[in-house]
Amino acid sequence: MVLTDPRQHDNPIVWANEAFLSLTGYAWEEISGRNCRMLQGPETDPRAVRRLRDAVIAGRPIEIELVNYRKxxxxxxxxxxxxxxxxxxxxxxxxxxxxxxMTGKYRTEVAMKDAHDELERRVGEQTAHLRAALEQKTALLHEVDHRVKNNLQVISSLMLLKARRTPRGEAKDALQGMAERIGALSTVHRMLYSTGDVTRFDLREFADDFVSELVAGLDTDRTAVSAEIDSIAVSAAMAAPLALMLHELATNAVRHAFPDSRPGRVTISAQRSDDGLRMLIEDDGVGLAGGTPNPAGFGRSLVEMVVRQLRGVIAWSDVAPGTRVEILVPLDAISLQSPITDRAPGPEWASP
Amino acid sequence: MTETPLRILVVEDEVLIALELECLLDDLGHITVGVAGNSADAIALGQATSPDVAFVDIHLIDGPTGVEVARALSADPHTTVVFMTANAKRIPDDFAGAVGVIAKPYSERVVAGALRYVADRRAGLAATVEGLDGFRLASAPETGERHTPVR
Known part of the structure; x- marks a missing residue:
């Protein structure tokens, strides 16, 4: 404890107890008659000193903590x-x-603040690290996406250029057919990465685009194409084979079911059923037996290969008039975790 | 097939894509006034030919300079710019003066549909892009005279 006398010049110390002397290390003669600021030093916060001085000038009591120096x-x-x-x-x-x-208390506070700052620094470092890694991965994904699409365009251009330079006939048709298949795969790629969800795509969206493409090359007065496709989320892995299959079946029907300007209609439908994805392609054309078997040959075996890859079953039937193709394909786990449906995968998907 | 042939500048660094596109434009009854693979050639050709339409890829031989090219070409009020790219994410919000983007890989139908849209719009007709999934507009079509030829 210490007493000062504000009525004397510079408010000097006029009394101090033993505890004050032992805390500061001074003898009474060394501090008697001097102002308390003698205890201040380089690390004393001038703002704290100003608050103390203001309180003394105003004659107000004050509680304050500041750095002081011993002898x-x-x-x-x-x-x-x-x-x-x-x-x-x-x-x-x-x-x-x-x-x-209060030194002990301050030491703890400072140590805690240091630890906290260090932790914050490390978390910040880690976050910056992860953010940089994520940015790199995103840039890579965009780059690969861009390249895949560009290459598909190049491949399609290559096919079409060669087709243009090939005289009318089987070879020209084959090249054009290939360009169209590539087109179907291209549509899938365009849709897969445009929606932000790179793991799934909507079968209906594909079918809408695909039917527009199909109809564009048709005399629609003669051949009508209608599609009833449910909004079904399909995994990226299934997207390309399904697109190829739909393209093949619909193109086959349109090209070969109606020879000699025979009018007719093609109906494409797809629904989710308890067993998976059920697709139906029907036409009222000449039927399987009536068509020339040759041109449909490759298309048909392509469809059967794709269905096998998807672990599905396919049934071709003559329905007089016309052809009916029914396909049942089990949906994989990614397709099933869709917000469009809430059904959990059943045990039947486990069979090979 | 088309009433008035459009004079079209193709800005594309992939030679095969450019060549096939030229054939396609010819099939559709249009005229390709030039093909450029880099930004400097594209801008010079644009100034020399003042095309009706410019198809502009984003990635060119000298880098992702298609955006600059679009800006420079659309400075000519006579020219309607359409991006044609697999990299639509690089297109700025204002579309650099372009009216829309054809996403690669594109089909012939979408190119034909986009050109029909552009032709209708230049003729001051009501134009629609319905059913053209691969062609996306910059924004709702403006009603102003921006794309009709001055002079």
Missing amino acids: DGTSFWNGMTVAPVHDETGQIVHFYSAQAD
Whole structure:
């Protein structure tokens, strides 16, 4: 504890107890008559000093913590309570100050703050690291996506250029047919990466586009094409084979079911059923037996290969008039975890 | 097939794609006024030919400079710019003056449909892109005179 006298010049120390002397390391003669600021040093916060001085000038009590220095130069956190002492007329005759060494408390606080800062720094570092890695991966995905699409365009252009330079006949038709198959695969790629969900695509969206393409090359007065495709989420792995299959069956029907300007209609439908994905392609044309077997040969075996790859079953039938192709394909786990449906995969999908 | 042939500039660095596109445009009854594979050639050809339509890929021989090319070409009020790219994510929000984008890989039908749209719009007719999944407009079509020829 210490007492100062504000009525004397520079508010000097006029009394101090033993505890104050041992805390600061000074002898009474060394501090007597001096201002308390003698305890301040380089690390004392000037803002704290200003608050203390303002309180003393205003004659207000104050509680404050600041860095003070001992006689030997070592510092300590001084937790002070300073209060004015009035005489009977209300005049301030003394300032009274009690001190406590708060260094221990401060050390803990500083250590905790340091630890906290370090942790924050490390988390920040880690986050920046992960963000950079993610950006790199995203850039890579865009690059690959761009390349796949560009290459599909190049392949398609290559086929079409060769087809243009090939005289009318089987070879020209084959090249054009290939370009169209590539077109079907291209549509899948365009749709897969445009929606943001790179794992699945919507079969209906594909079918809409695909039917527009099919109809574009048709005399629609003679051949009508209608599609009833449910909005079905299909995994990326299934997308390409399904697209190829639909393209093959519909193109076959349109090209070969109606020879000699025979009018007719082609109906394509797809629904989700308990067993998976059920697709039906029907026409009222000449039927399987009536068509020339040759041109449909490759298309048909392509369809059967794709259905096998999808672990599905296919049934071709003559329905007089016309042909009916029914396909049942089990949906894989990714297709099934769709928001469009909520059915869990059943045990029947486990069979090879 | 088309009433008035359009004069078209093709800005595309893949020679095969450019060549096939030229054949396709010819089939559709249009005229290809030039093919450029880099930005400098594209801008110079644009100034020399003042085409009706420019198809602009984003990635060219000198990098992703198609956006600059689109900006430069659309400065000519006579020219309608359409992006044709597999990299639509690089197109800025204002489309650099282009009216839309044909996504690669494209089909002949979509190219034909996009050109029909552009021709209708230039003729001041009501144009629609319905059923053209591979062709996306920059924004709702403006009604202004921006794309009709001045002078």
